Amino acid sequence: MNEEYDVIVLGTGLTECILSGIMSVKGKKVLHMDRNSYYGGESASITPLEDVYKRFNLPGSPPNTMGKGRDWNVDLVPKFLMANGQLVRMLLITQVTRYLDFKVVEGSYVYKGGKIYKVPSTDKEALASSLMGLFEKRRFKNFLVYVADFDENDPKTLSGVDPHKMTMRDLFKKFGLDENTVDFTGHSLALYRTDEYLDEPCITTINRIKLYSESLARYGKSPYLYPLYGLGELPQGFARLSAIYGGTYMLNKPIEEIVMENGKVVGVKSEGEIARCKQLICDPSYITDHVKKVGKVIRAICLLNHPIANTGDSNSCQIIIPQNQVKRKHDIYVCMISFAHNVAAEGKYIAIASTTVETNDPESEIKPALDLLLPIEQKFISISDLYEPTDTGTDSQIFISRSYDATTHFETTCDDIKDIYRRMTGTDFDFAEMERKKQDIFGDAAE
Template identity: 80%
Template sequence: MNEEYDVIVLGTGLTECILSGIMSVNGKKVLHMDRNPYYGGESASITPLEDLYKRFKIPGAPPSSMGRGRDWNVDLIPKFLMANGQLVKMLLYTEVTRYLDFKVTEGSFVYKGGKIYKVPSTEAEALASSLMGLFEKRRFRKFLVYVANFDENDARTFEGVDPKKTAMREVYKKFDLGQDVIDFTGHALALYRTDDYLDQPCSETINRIKLYSESLARYGKSPYLYPLYGLGELPQGFARLSAIYGGTYMLNKPIEEIIVQNGKVIGVKSEGEIARCKQLICDPSYVKDRVEKVGQVIRVICILSHPIKNTNDANSCQLWSSWNQLNRNSSASVTCLYQKIWEQKARSLFPVHMMLQLTLRQPVMILKTSIRG
């Protein structure tokens, strides 16, 4: 503790671990601290199952029918990775993938009128989907072809659409798409939480749909990837990268004070000792006096004994519902996860870990002022 570092990082969430890993690789002397005894911060993977019961103050112990507690990895905030997205590219570029194993999820579904349908994301699926009528299928297929051929650097692919001025609502109108198609396209393909995007320039939405299609084409089954042992593996992977290049990690370390002199952070005090630094990066929860709450997120974790019905018994999937199905101003998503393992030729099934994430407003926190130094 009684040393000087180039950077001190507080909190082991994914963002903090990525930054500490990159800075260590670039020759910075990094001290990384967390008040928790585990990596991941608010998006950690909780294991064993007994720790999940303790965290949420559930009385008693898990029933024996749920198997061994250490066989469980329950993510507090599960989020799928887009197979061709920026995070996956970063994992490949930094070679953090050597510390991780991934699985491809088995599908993406949409909830409509009390029924569950597979999200059509290719021309073939659009023609075969029961989510749309015959003429709607043809119009949606033309829309997907247009999106696939769209190139911001080639005006010949615009077909009269100005990507920086034309609202996405006008693009949908151009292809005469109905409200149901607009709902699952915006929420299940472009992954928007609200319909605010409809009146914004169409370029970002088109690129989001292209990313979905490109990610789907990469592995075939689904556009989504997930770490085999939970999302908490990602920050740990970047922590290992930092440690290889000299980064110092301290878990279960209480933070007593962030020391500021003349408006500049000069160190962090913990257990009576002071570590000095030239720069501080931290999770917003370490500086509550400098953040403002602007919304909230409702999350529910349900442990099921079976896959979700009408998903072809998918081992893992994403299920979307648009805001107007729920009479709310934002969409909801259900993330369904479980794994199968083999032990001594006997099959052991991890029960389903399902999460409902309903975003009422976003983001949850924003920094009021930055910490300089």
């Protein structure tokens, strides 16, 4: 194993696998190791169902009513892909889409006053929505039309707004939107987790709402996609990509030591041998003295034998419970998928509720979400620490990913990938450059 690599990657979580794929495509020699026997790290999908029971230390095996254990693929971290978002672009550019099949998530809902409502995200839906009164609907429609037409480089579309100076709070005021509308717009369209965005320049929020609307426009039911057989398929797809470009993969490799010289990484020791490298990418669990804890996330994986009430019997949906509705500082999320995605036995559903922990009784914090899911056949609770690196990697050349947050989409994960890429290469991740590279490598087959 005494070989020289440009990059060694530890852990096969999604962030690590995407970076491994991208670095391989860029011509780097990559070695990718994981101490686990399965792909995905924190973002794995666990099968069969018996293994999920074991993982959460539940006595006995699943009852027969749960169907075949092999029919289950249970995600540990619930996330959907924005149809027009960064991860889908990364999948298309790297052609990992060849290994995956996606389904559109059937609906996106928001919680208000104890009930759930479909999120209106087009002017037509806004006019039909029972979330708002008649006059508010018109104001909201005008706001959505403004956002859809908004083009930073065309002063005519700005209506006198300086998007880099005016706060989002003031833009909402300009359109006369009430508190409730602001709440669901910020949290279920712009997908903010807290209300800090209100006092920041409105350009970011406008772009986030545009992303939501454009993602929705692609498929119509919701802006979200989900891969058949579970999210564990994503890291495996990027692992295949890396392998095509000569990347080497090793599962079940205990990592004994990260070898440093003069404060800089020079290799990784496993089973007595050292593989040398110039740069190292890893998740926080591999190098605990270079990370700090920044919070906790609670996730409750709930197995159901029914769709969630008031979602029109959807086989999949997302529900956002904005913080203000339940007097919290962070939103609560529910992601639901089902047998329609080859992740559960026939007629069964998996709903995962998650939020950022704020008290000493995390389970009570997700009660509003769990109440929407009743009756629940089986529940698995996980509470995970959230870590972020304290080391930018400029000196050590060690680049550590952040833990997966409570959000139910991959945009924050993609921001982390682009951030690590920037620190590793000194240049921004350029989608256009990757597009061109793809053309060179795949020629016409890339279409």
